[in-house]
Amino acid sequence: MTQELAPVSERTEVADGIFLLRFTSAHIAHTAQPGQFVNIRPVAGLSPLLRRPFSVCRVEKNDVEIVFNVAGAGTRILALKRPGDELDVLGPLGSPFGFGEDFETAIMVAGGLGIAPFPFLTQNLRGRKVETFVGAGTAGKLWLEHLQAVHIATDDGSKGFHGNVVALLEEFLGSKNLENSKIYGCGPTRMLQALSDLAKMNDLQCELSLEGDMACGIGICQGCPVERVNGKKKYALVCTDGPTFNCNDIVLA
Ligand SMILES: Cc1cc2nc3c(=O)[nH]c(=O)nc-3n(C[C@H](O)[C@H](O)[C@H](O)COP(=O)(O)OP(=O)(O)OC[C@H]3O[C@@H](n4cnc5c(N)ncnc54)[C@H](O)[C@@H]3O)c2cc1C
Ligand code: FES
Secondary structure, three states: OEEEEEEEEEEEEEEOOEEEEEEEOHHHHHHOOOOOEEEEEOOOOOOOOOOEEEEOOEEEOOEEEEEEEOOOHHHHHHOOOOOOOEEEEEEEEOEOOOOOOOOOEEEEEEEHHHHOOHHHHHHOOOOOEEEEEEEEOOHHHOOOOOOOOEEEEEOOOOOOEEOOHHHHHHHHHHHOOOOOEEEEEEOOHHHHHHHHHHHHHOOOEEEEEOOOOOOOOOOOOOOOEEEEOOOOOOEEEOOOOOEEEEOOOEEOO
16 A cells, blocks of 8 residues: 555546546556555645545556546545646555456446446456446446446436346346356445345345445544444444455445
């Protein structure tokens, strides 16, 4: 893990209100693994004070990309960064997705900006079959770069399946034999709950990346608990034990 002032090399609005920031950090680019995140301080001053976490979306040589939507003060400031500005970045943080297990097909399922960790995971799954399910409120909010075999769901029906992305996956699982598959999910908690239920019903491995509120990002403030199903400790910390968890190990509230 490193903390550094990383120069921004690109800022692009890739979909309505969705921004890609690319910055140079040889350390993060060469050590990050899919599913890990970086914690970025939007300004040097006091407001907003806390760092904001973002999944590592992709790496290329010494560059790292994140993708985010404008949610509040922090992301509004980040959306105004320009090439040459510096980003105060801490990372890579958290535990990565597991992909060494024995499975044929990786099924990635994203709700909204839950798409962020999947280009990097796709980069690292060479040789495996991939199916990617992407859900968004409407077509203008879709960002589909660097993915494979994409299936789209929109809440308003403006593109692809009319409905939520887990319902689309359920339909797909009903029509294919995907027994030897592993599901990777990232998105809002309600979507992850539904995805976890579907994985269990179909007896599929399933790993989820949680995007709940976070503060320090390094296990100090205890501000990111998630209930464990079993284990000596009742709670795990999303920032250090996660953000990726086997769906059988946690209780999503
Ligand atoms: C491990 C991890 C990885 C993440 N990766 C990404 C990513 O790649 N791209 C991305 O766009 N976002 C990601 N997020 C969420 C992102 O960190 C928040 O959207 C961001 O911190 C909001 O900061 P803000 O100052 O703009 O908004 P704030 O002013 O802090 O919040 C604005 C509004 O958004 C809500 N909000 C804040 N954080 C979250 C959250 N985590 N989930 C749901 N609602 C929230 C607040 O309750 C508030 O209503 C990730 C979160 C985690 C924990
Ligand atoms: S965010 Fe501080 S302990 Fe997890």
